[in-house]
């Protein structure tokens with residue numbers, strides 16, 4: 223009888239150890255699963271990613287035009303993000319850097335078209351890697367901006383002196399590099415040197431100093 227109990231004990235222990243070591247692997251594979259609808263989309267620290275979705279009807283109520291000095295055409299951000307971005311781009315310009323918004327607020331339907339365009343042109347795998355499904359793009363919050371630098375090629379923004387400046391200074395204006403290299407398993411998105419998210423100066427500084435992502439910051 224005692225032997226049988228012992229055996230059961232070891233089997234249960236084994237299962238628990240197995241569960242413990244596989245739970246992280248599960249988390250990595252859970253993108254676009256167990257999706258939660260976002261209930262407070264206007265919050266400054268709203269988390270939009272592959273597991274947290276905005277309603278298709280959500281439009282921020284305080285979108286404002288970015289000055290055309292710092293945008294390649296009409297681009298909109300939420301008021302607080304727009305003001306911070308213009309200050310950032312203006313200070314950068316005074317230092318000899320060219321930082322220009324090439325994409326900012328994108329509505330649900332546009333994101334839907336964009337995602338479907340990638341699927342039809344390059345296939346589903348490519349679309350999933352390089353784009354977000356509608357409702358899962360941070361650009362719908364009006365708090366995210368894609369920028370280009372001196373080479374006028376956002377895809378190769380990493381090669382510019384502007385990137386180096388943004389990397390070490392954008393937090394002073396409340397922006398974070400949202401999808402850093404090596405954090406893809408946490409953010410669900412590939413490294414994007416050009417994509418910045420407004421979270422306010424205090425939070426951006428904490429995220430910068432601790433070298434973490436918004437997901438990690440919100441879990442702490």
Ligand SMILES: [Zn+2]
Pocket residue numbers: 325361366367368416417418
């Ligand atoms: Zn972006």
